[in-house]
Every structure is written in structure tokens, then in C-alpha cells.
Amino acid sequence: MRYLPLTGDDRRDMLAVIGAASVDELFRDIPASARIDGLLDLPNHQGELEVERAMTAMAARNRPAGAGPSFLGGGAYRHHIPAAVDHLIQRSEFLTSYTPYQPEISQGTLQFLFEFQTQVAMLTGMEVANASMYEGATATAEAVLMAQRLTRRHGAVLSGSLHPHYRETVRTQTQFLGLHLDLAPTDISGGEDLASRITADTACVVVQTPDFFGNLHDTTDLAKECHEAGALLVVVVTEPVSFGALKAPGDMGADIVAGEGQSLGVGLNFGGPYVGLFATRSNFVRQMPGRLCGETVDADGRRAWVLTLSTREQHIRRQKATSNICTNSGLCALSFGIHVALLGEAGLRRLAALNHAAAVRLADRLDAVPGVRVVNRTFFNEFTVELAAPAAAAVDTLAADGILAGVPVSRLVPDDPALANLLLVAATETNTDAEMDALATGLTRVTA
Amino acid sequence: MTDQAAHQAAHRGLDLEEPLLFDFGETGRSGVDLPDPEPVASRLGGLERTAPIGLPGLSEPQVIRHFVRISRNNYSIDGNLYPLGSCTMKHNPRLNEKVARLPGFADLHPLQPESTIQGALEAIHTLAHWLRTLTGMPVVAMPPAAGAHGELCGLMAIRAAHDAAGQNRTRVLIPESAHGTNPATAALCGYEVDPIPGNARGRIDVAAIREKLGPDVAGIMLTNPNTLGLFESQVIEVADAIHDAGGYFYCDGANLNAIVGKARPGDLGVDAIHINLHKTFSTPHGGGGPGAGPVAFSEALAPYAPLPLVVRGDDGFRLVEHREGQGAASFGRMRAFHGQMGMFTRALTYMQSHGADGLRQVAEDAVLSANYLLESLKDDLSAPFDGPCMHEALFDEAFLQGTGISVLDFAKAMIDEGYHPMTVYFPLVVHGAMLTEPTETESKQSLDRFIAVLRKLAAAAKAGDVNRFRDAPRHTFRRRVDETAAARNPVLRWTPPTPDAQAAE
Ligand SMILES: Cc1ncc(COP(=O)(O)O)c(C=O)c1O
Numbered sequence: 001m002r003y004l005p006l007t008g009d010d011r012r013d014m015l016a017v018i019g020a021a022s023v024d025e026l027f028r029d030i031p032a033s034a035r036i037d038g039l040l041d042l043p044n045h046q047g048e049l050e051v052e053r054a055m056t057a058m059a060a061r062n063r064p065a066g067a068g069p070s071f072l073g074g075g076a077y078r079h080h081i082p083a084a085v086d087h088l089i090q091r092s093e094f095l096t097s098y099t100p101y102q103p104e105i106s107q108g109t110l111q112f113l114f115e116f117q118t119q120v121a122m123l124t125g126m127e128v129a130n131a132s133m134y135e136g137a138t139a140t141a142e143a144v145l146m147a148q149r150l151t152r153r154h155g156a157v158l159s160g161s162l163h164p165h166y167r168e169t170v171r172t173q174t175q176f177l178g179l180h181l182d183l184a185p186t187d188i189s190g191g192e193d194l195a196s197r198i199t200a201d202t203a204c205v206v207v208q209t210p211d212f213f214g215n216l217h218d219t220t221d222l223a224k225e226c227h228e229a230g231a232l233l234v235v236v237v238t239e240p241v242s243f244g245a246l247k248a249p250g251d252m253g254a255d256i257v258a259g260e261g262q263s264l265g266v267g268l269n270f271g272g273p274y275v276g277l278f279a280t281r282s283n284f285v286r287q288m289p290g291r292l293c294g295e296t297v298d299a300d301g302r303r304a305w306v307l308t309l310s311t312r313e314q315h316i317r318r319q320k321a322t323s324n325i326c327t328n329s330g331l332c333a334l335s336f337g338i339h340v341a342l343l344g345e346a347g348l349r350r351l352a353a354l355n356h357a358a359a360v361r362l363a364d365r366l367d368a369v370p371g372v373r374v375v376n377r378t379f380f381n382e383f384t385v386e387l388a389a390p391a392a393a394a395v396d397t398l399a400a401d402g403i404l405a406g407v408p409v410s411r412l413v414p415d416d417p418a419l420a421n422l423l424l425v426a427a428t429e430t431n432t433d434a435e436m437d438a439l440a441t442g443l444t445r446v447t448a
Numbered sequence: 449m450t451d452q453a454a455h456q457a458a459h460r461g462l463d464l465e466e467p468l469l470f471d472f473g474e475t476g477r478s479g480v481d482l483p484d485p486e487p488v489a490s491r492l493g494g495l496e497r498t499a500p501i502g503l504p505g506l507s508e509p510q511v512i513r514h515f516v517r518i519s520r521n522n523y524s525i526d527g528n529l530y531p532l533g534s535c536t537m538k539h540n541p542r543l544n545e546k547v548a549r550l551p552g553f554a555d556l557h558p559l560q561p562e563s564t565i566q567g568a569l570e571a572i573h574t575l576a577h578w579l580r581t582l583t584g585m586p587v588v589a590m591p592p593a594a595g596a597h598g599e600l601c602g603l604m605a606i607r608a609a610h611d612a613a614g615q616n617r618t619r620v621l622i623p624e625s626a627h628g629t630n631p632a633t634a635a636l637c638g639y640e641v642d643p644i645p646g647n648a649r650g651r652i653d654v655a656a657i658r659e660k661l662g663p664d665v666a667g668i669m670l671t672n673p674n675t676l677g678l679f680e681s682q683v684i685e686v687a688d689a690i691h692d693a694g695g696y697f698y699c700d701g702a703n704l705n706a707i708v709g710k711a712r713p714g715d716l717g718v719d720a721i722h723i724n725l726h727k728t729f730s731t732p733h734g735g736g737g738p739g740a741g742p743v744a745f746s747e748a749l750a751p752y753a754p755l756p757l758v759v760r761g762d763d764g765f766r767l768v769e770h771r772e773g774q775g776a777a778s779f780g781r782m783r784a785f786h787g788q789m790g791m792f793t794r795a796l797t798y799m800q801s802h803g804a805d806g807l808r809q810v811a812e813d814a815v816l817s818a819n820y821l822l823e824s825l826k827d828d829l830s831a832p833f834d835g836p837c838m839h840e841a842l843f844d845e846a847f848l849q850g851t852g853i854s855v856l857d858f859a860k861a862m863i864d865e866g867y868h869p870m871t872v873y874f875p876l877v878v879h880g881a882m883l884t885e886p887t888e889t890e891s892k893q894s895l896d897r898f899i900a901v902l903r904k905l906a907a908a909a910k911a912g913d914v915n916r917f918r919d920a921p922r923h924t925f926r927r928r929v930d931e932t933a934a935a936r937n938p939v940l941r942w943t944p945p946t947p948d949a950q951a952a953e
Contacts (some may be wrong), residue, residue, distance in 0.1 A: 001806045003539055005891035006813050014820040014892065018835070023812045026819050026836040027710055029679035034715040036808075040581050045803035048543050055797055058574075059552025061567030065560065072557040075784055082480055084512055086549070089734075092526030093519040096540050098868075099736035101532075103931075104924045105863055108522035109735035112515070115469050118941040122502045128940045132737070134593035137784040165784040172754070172780035173600070176607055176638035216495050247495050260784070270568050271558030271785025272593065273738030285938065291736065296934035299919075299927035302458075308934040314596070314628035315874070319641045324632035327594035327726065331734025338515060341469050342479035344505030349497075350478075353485040360488040378493035399561040407559045414770055429482065 069435035073426025074407035110305030125250025126279035130290035133276025136260025137169035147204035160187035161211035190215030195225035208236040214379035223253020244352030265339030275332035289323030355381035358427040371447030382426035391423040473504015533871040533883025536727035544794035558785035569765030584714030585744035598722025598741030599633040617666035671700035677840030687717025706839035709808030729795035740791035813888035814839040845880020855880040857917035
């Protein structure tokens with residue numbers, strides 16, 4: 001077996017040193033009734049060629065998003081990732097190292113984490129960011145729990161235009177903790193009134209921008225209302241390219257920003273692994289979940305990096321920890337960091353402008369299709385259209401023609417007739433005019 | 449002198465000082481060429497960004513050089529044995545990386561229509577089948593993103609099952625030796641943690657459990673093989689006792705590598721177990737993640753598994769994304785989308801490479817190697833428990849008594865010898881624990897060399913060569929770092945130099 005270096009002779013010699021007659025003797029603490037004698041009912045080992053062939057065949061039974069026109073968004077976006085990103089993250093020293101528990105031989109990981117924290121803080125307009133969460137929805141749930149700890153209150157208001165998976169994840173993760181969630185009704189207008197839902201027990205209001213339907217929100221006034229009532233504002237961002245075009249959440253009153261970093265450097269990966277972004281104000285840092293990398297010096301006084309404030313974390317605080325998270329999304333944070341480093345200020349702003357321009361062109365084109373109406377007044381690179389017929393069926397029909405038209409809202413929010421005809425459509429720098437034409441033509445056909 | 453000049457002055461051989469990106473980037477440069485955006489009528493509704501972000505601008509060669517340079521300051525399993533106990537730092541096959549990057553897996557959007565993702569659902573379903581077979585349990589939940597997330601998944605199912613039965617149980621039993629994620633997870637489910645002491649053999653006595661059982665006990669979280677590297681030999685009695693009391697048995701499966709193909713958790717009475725694909729099934733750790741933590745469930749807990757489910761129907765594979773059909777009693781969704789697909793494809797590739805025979809050999813070689821270390825080093829270092837051990841050999845600080853050298857010093861001295869230290873000071877119940885996990889992917893020569901180095905260091909410690917340890921590491925890019933200073937005055941991000949500081953330069 002190509003991954004196992006021990007030879008039969010090695011095994012025999014090692015057993016002799018141990019003083020065991022057979023390797024099975026080493027397993028004697030397992031109750032005899034539970035020991036497996038033979039092999040389990042699974043195929044035996046295979047060479048690289050055979051495995052690669054089988055897995056490639058499986059991959060071929062999928063249609064990659066990039067194989068034709070694709071306008072899917074809804075919390076995951078297809079962007080061009082510079083080749084340097086994947087090259088760099090495959091370096092052994094990044095790919096095959098563990099969590100940087102021994103800082104003297106982990107300065108590479110620690111430095112990229114420090115840079116990632118800085119990038120996320122800059123992008124969100126916040127003072128500090130952590131070294132990553134699993135992904136956006138769990139990061140949002142963590143933000144709600146953090147707000148509960150900070151305010152010692154037990155209510156949270158979730159916007160009706162928060163990504164439905166995020167809403168459901170927050171509900172799941174808080175359901176046994178005595179938290180009262182006020183789930184605002186689905187809102188596609190971008191004009192919901194969340195301030196009126198704040199009570200004396202509201203720990204936080206959670207609002208997404210660009211929201212699930214694509215609408216943009218100025219959260220400044222809502223932040224003021226939250227703060228006057230002693231509550232915190234949690235702002236969720238699922239499309240980080242938007243940071244290049246839009247006012248930062250930190251400049252619109254956010255206390256905690258939770259988000260998804262997938263768009264930058266990570267790729268679609270059928271939904272995971274992704275990278276959760278988490279940023280807040282400095283004075284809240286001791287209630288933050290997740291790892292933090294800090295600056296320090298070594299014994300010779302040279303600048304160095306180290307994991308810090310770990311008294312918040314499970315390995316020290318156990319049941320009193322701010323979170324149970326341990327393994328996070330280190331390598332995806334690296335991908336994000338490299339992509340952002342390559343883009344830089346000018347590149348990210350240009351990328352964001354390209355995305356917005358593509359979406360505006362597409363919206364104008366689709367609005368002209370009979371039976372199709374663009375719902376949004378504002379948007380960044382994704383918007384909602386209302387079709388004359390159920391969106392799910394339209395999407396299936398167009399998929400058969402090779403066009404991934406978008407995300408039917410009913411896939412995430414089923415059983416609401418008012419939403420059945422709504423389709424989320426995203427456009428990024430990867431979408432060509434020809435692809436947009438194909439979508440417009442396709443929609444003309446299916447709504448006719 | 450500018451920061452950058454100061455850094456360059458400090459290059460030594462192949463050790464190249466590298467400043468932060470922010471120390472040398474300049475605006476106006478980019479490592480990505482993008483076309484000019486077409487002018488459009490903005491739909492940003494007046495929310496256009498006006499303030500600069502502050503990101504540095506760098507060309508591609510600068511970025512590559514930056515990350516290549518800092519990467520060289522990392523230890524890696526590709527470079528040398530990585531004996532971190534509980535972390536299973538085994539070889540990461542490159543075929544797995546290649547497969548995960550096939551566009552048919554990597555370039556799939558999670559919300560594509562089912563007709564376009566049959567192969568992806570098949571991959572998830574097939575991986576679940578392997579995990580079901582290896583654990584001997586009927587259902588595997590794929591969404592959890594890591595081990596701790598899997599624990600949450602398992603405990604939420606337990607809580608949901610009790611709630612469905614109208615039972616209000618408030619306590620979870622957790623051995624004192626447990627990983628910190630166990631009590632942290634129990635707390636996230638609203639449970640009170642009741643610690644169970646271990647016995648002199650490093651195991652949990654069923655008697656100790658019975659003493660704690662009552663109608664308010666929701667279940668137990670037991671790591672098996674446990675965090676001391678030992679198999680809980682009374683596990684079946686423990687499971688029976690818990691079940692008799694109406695509770696459930698959660699097993700922390702971080703150490704599955706020791707028993708894969710040799711024993712099945714389902715035969716040990718386990719109701720839920722998370723499987724760290726980034727440990728047993730070789731997906732790379734990437735400096736702290738990502739991982740994946742699927743959870744195998746018994747029949748009793750299966751109905752509460754999180755959404756989505758991947759099911760096989762007459763006309764192909766299907767996702768159950770809402771509380772309906774088989775997912776009607778689910779405790780809900782615990783993340784966006786379906787799971788860590790990039791880890792699934794790697795793990796499945798790994799499993800198919802090893803097969804049933806190879807995976808069994810994995811466990812045997814991992815356990816053999818750990819016992820070889822234990823036997824070879826127990827007289828030079830000190831071992832709190834007798835063997836046989838499972839895939840980790842546990843040592844403690846007894847051999848350092850009176851030397852003035854701490855376990856931390858010893859660990860840092862290992863670094864000077866070219867080794868990443870073992871896991872130190874975990875588990876907490878053993879004073880100065882040194883949990884050593886060689887894994888099955890080390891050759892005998894590699895193990896022998898490691899043993900020789902540890903013997904040499906132990907002899908030096910006992911001989912009173914204190915400075916060698918206290919000053920360690922001396923041969924690294926950075927000497928011992930000041931963790932206390934970092935925590936006292938946290939600097940968690942780069943900030944632009946203030947105009948005053950610039951003027952003073
Ligand atoms: C015994 C044990 N339990 C739980 C965990 C948590 O797993 P993860 O880091 O994947 O969340 C770990 C690993 O760190 C572990 O060693």
C-alpha cells in the first residue's frame with residue numbers, strides 16, 4: 001500500500017521490541033465481542049490510476065458551473081481566481097501544517113492569519129477580526145451568541161431578508177439556550193421596519209446587505225435605534241466583493257460583522273469548505289469566538305506572531321468558552337488573503353465595479369423580457385426577478401438547455417405562493433454578454 | 449530606516465525576513481489585470497464606497513515571493529514527522545488534492561438543480577456508505593464542518609430526541625480527560641457538564657458512571673480510544689448503563705484512526721460519533737482547517753439528523769433540504785448548503801485508495817508505531833500508564849522532576865532537533881502530559897531517529913544541561929515568543945503608522 005512505509009520485517013522487529021506476539025495483542029483492550037476478524041464489506045485497496053478513473057467518472061456526472069452560462073448566487077458566487085492562489089496554498093508548508101500551537105515553527109501560518117485579520121477588519125470597516133470561522137451561517141449564529149453575552153439580553157431580531165440558511169442556522173444553534181428569536185417575515189422590498197421590533201430584551205438585530213434578494217441597506221439609522229435601546233447591530237455580508245463598491249458596515253454602525261468569504265479566493269466547491277468572516281469592535285474582543293493571532297516579540301526582541309487571548313477558547317475555558325470552535329478554515333483564509341493581496345485596493349474596487357456593471361447590464365436586459373420583472377431598486381451583483389411562471393420549473397427547463405439561470409427562491413423558502421415565481425440572478429466578472437443573451441432568450445422562451 | 453530596509457538587513461542564509469503585506473504595498477498597483485468596467489447607471493442607491501479600504505497594492509511576483517517566503521517559516525508533515533497527539537498528522541496524499549480540484553467537483557455551485565449534480569450527490573452518498581460501514585451505524589449526517597461542529601450535531605440530536613420524548617434532562621457526563629470542545633459543546637446545547645474522574649489505569653470505571661446516573665442525565669460524551677491514548681475497555685458496560693438510565697452515548701471519534709477496520713463504534717453501543725475527516729481520512733490540516741466532521745447515528749437518533757440529507761431514489765440522488773419526508777423530525781440546519789464537499793472528495797479518494805484491507809492496516813500500523821514509541825521511550829521519558837496503548841503514546845513530566853526543566857522547555861528543545869513537539873499539557877488530567885502520535889505513515893527509520901533524539905534530550909535533561917532547554921529554540925527563524933506580552937496588550941491587526949511616527953523616522 002503506497003502510503004504505508006512499514007514492511008513486514010519492520011512490523012516483526014517492532015513487535016519483538018514491544019514483546020507482543022502479534023499485532024492483535026495490541027488491540028486486546030477492545031472487548032472481544034466487538035473485534036472484527038476479517039475485512040468489512042468494502043472494496044479493497046486500489047492504485048492511483050483506478051481511483052482517479054472512478055472519481056473522474058463521478059465528477060463527469062456533474063455539470064460544472066463554468067461549463068456554460070451560470071447566474072447562480074444566493075450566498076455563493078463564481079469568480080475568477082488568479083492561478084497564483086491555488087499554487088501558493090498547495091505549498092507543503094501551508095497545506096500540511098497543523099494549527100500554529102508552536103509559534104516558533106509556525107510563523108508562516110501566524111503571519112498570514114495576522115494579515116487576514118487585518119484585511120477583514122479593513123474590508124468590513126471594523127477594528128478587529130478573528131482568524132476565521134467555518135462559514136458565513138455559523139459565523140452569524142456566533143455573532144448572535146456573542147451579542148447575548150455582551151448585552152446579557154435574550155432576544156434577537158432576524159431580518160426577513162437574511163439568507164434563509166443563515167436564519168435557520170441561527171435558529172438551530174440558539175434553540176437550546178433560552179434565546180427568543182423574532183423572525184421578521186420574508187421581505188423582498190428592502191424596506192422592512194426592524195427598529196419597531198426592538199424590545200428591552202433585544203440583544204441584537206441581524207440584517208444582511210446586500211441582502212438575500214439583492215437589496216442594499218444603509219444601516220446607519222437602524223444602528224442608532226439599536227444603540228439607543230441598548231442592543232447591538234449585527235451586519236451579515238455574503239458577497240465580500242461588494243466591500244469594494246459599498247460603504248463598509250463599520251461606517252454604517254455595525255457592532256459585529258459576520259460574513260462569508262468564499263467569493264475571494266475560495267471557489268464554489270459545491271458549498272464547502274468556505275471561510276467565515278467575523279469582525280467587531282476592539283472593546284468586544286474578549287467575548288469574540290474563534291482564534292486570534294497577535295503581534296509580540298521573540299526572546300531576541302524581533303517582531304513575531306502568536307495565537308493569543310486563548311482564555312476565551314474551549315481548550316482553556318471548556319464549558320465557559322465563548323465558542324466550541326477548534327479547527328476553523330485556516331487554508332481558506334489563506335486563499336482569501338492571497339486573492340485580496342493580489343487584487344489590492346485598486347483591483348478589488350475594479351472587480352467590484354465590473355460585477356456591478358455586469359449585474360446592471362443583465363438587469364436591464366432581463367427587465368425587457370416580457371413576463372420578467374426586476375424587483376429590486378438597488379443591488380450590487382445580484383437581484384431578484386419575478387417571472388410569469390414558477391421559477392423552479394423555469395430553472396429546471398433552462399438547466400436542460402445548459403443554462404444555470406439562477407436560484408429559485410422557493411428552493412430555500414418553500415410553500416409560500418407569494419415567492420414561487422421569484423428567481424435570484426447573479427452576474428459577476430465571469431459572465432459574458434453572450435451568456436446574458438442566452439439567459440434573456442431562455443427566459444423569453446420559458447415565460448412565453 | 450524603513451521597516452522594509454530593517455527586514456532586509458536581517459536576512460540570514462535561506463531565512464528571509466519578510467514584512468507584512470501592509471508594510472510594503474503601494475496603492476495604484478495590482479496583481480490582477482482587469483478590464484475597464486463599462487459605465488452604467490449605478491444601482492447602488494447612494495451607498496457607494498467613498499472611503500479608501502486601505503489595502504496595499506502588489507504585483508503578482510511580489511505576492512508570490514511574500515507567501516513563499518513566509519511559508520518557509522512553517523513546520524509541515526511533508527517535511528518531517530509531526531507527532532501531535534490527538535491530531536493525527538498523517539501523510540496527505542496528493543491524488544486527493546488533484547481529485548478535489550476536478551471542475552466536476554470544485555466548480556459546482558451548491559444550489560444547482562439536482563439534475564446537474566448527480567455525481568456530487570453520489571460522491572456524498574458513497575462517502576456516507578463507507579462511513580456507515582466503518583462505524584457499523586445506520587445513518588451518517590454530512591453537514592458538520594469539523595469535529596466540534598460534529599459534537600454539536602450529535603448533542604443537538606440527543607437533545608431533540610429527549611425533547612421529542614417529553615423528557616427534560618439537564619446533565620451530560622464528561623470525563624475530566626475530555627477535549628475542551630466536549631464541555632464547550634454541551635454548554636452550547638444548554639446542558640450542565642458533570643465531570644467524571646478517571647481511574648488509576650487511565651480509564652473510566654462503569655462504577656463511576658453509575659454513581660452519576662439519574663433521570664436528569666441526557667447522556668455521556670466519551671472519547672474512545674480516549675485522550676490518554678487508551679481504549680476504554682468497559683465501553684460496552686458504560687453504554688448499557690447509560691441506555692438503562694434513558695441517556696444516549698456520544699462518542700468523540702477524534703481517535704478513530706486507531707480502530708478503523710478493527711472495531712466498529714456501532715458494536716460498542718454508540719449512539720452518535722463524529723469522524724474528523726481531517727484526521728483519520730487524511731484531508732490536510734491547512735494550518736488549522738478546514739476540516740469536516742460527519743456524524744454517524746444509531747437508529748434511535750437517526751430521525752433527528754440535520755438537514756440536508758442526501759437520499760437515493762428510483763431516478764437518482766436527491767437532497768432533502770426541508771423538514772419533510774425522511775427529514776421531518778430533523779433538528780434543523782446547522783450551516784449554509786450541504787457540507788464540506790472539498791473534504792468529502794479527498795476523503796473518499798483516500799478511502800478508495802486504501803480499501804477495506806488498507807484501512808485495517810492503517811489502524812494496525814498506527815497502533816504498532818505508537819506502542820513501539822511507548823516501549824522504546826518509557827524508561828528514558830516516563831509513562832503514566834502501561835501499554836498497550838492505541839495510536840498515541842502518552843508520556844508525562846515525571847522524568848523531568850528536579851531538573852528545573854519544564855515540559856514546555858523540553859518541547860522547545862525538540863524544535864532545535866528538527867521536530868515539532870508532541871501535544872503538550874493535554875489532556876489536562878496528566879501533569880505535564882506529552883501525547884505522542886506518530887501515525888502509520890512514518891517509516892521505521894523515521895521512528896528510530898525520533899526515538900534516538902528523544903533519548904538524547906532526556907539524557908541531557910537528566911544531566912542538568914538546563915540552558916539548552918530554557919534557551920530553546922535557538923536554531924529557528926524566531927526564538928521563544930512572548931505569549932504573555934501578546935495577551936497583555938493585544939495587537940490583532942496592522943494599523944497605518946501615525947503621521948507623527950512617520951515624521952520621526
Ligand atoms: C479529542 C478531540 N476531540 C475533539 C476535537 C475537535 O475537533 P475539531 O478540531 O475538528 O473541531 C479534537 C481536535 O482538535 C480532539 O483531539
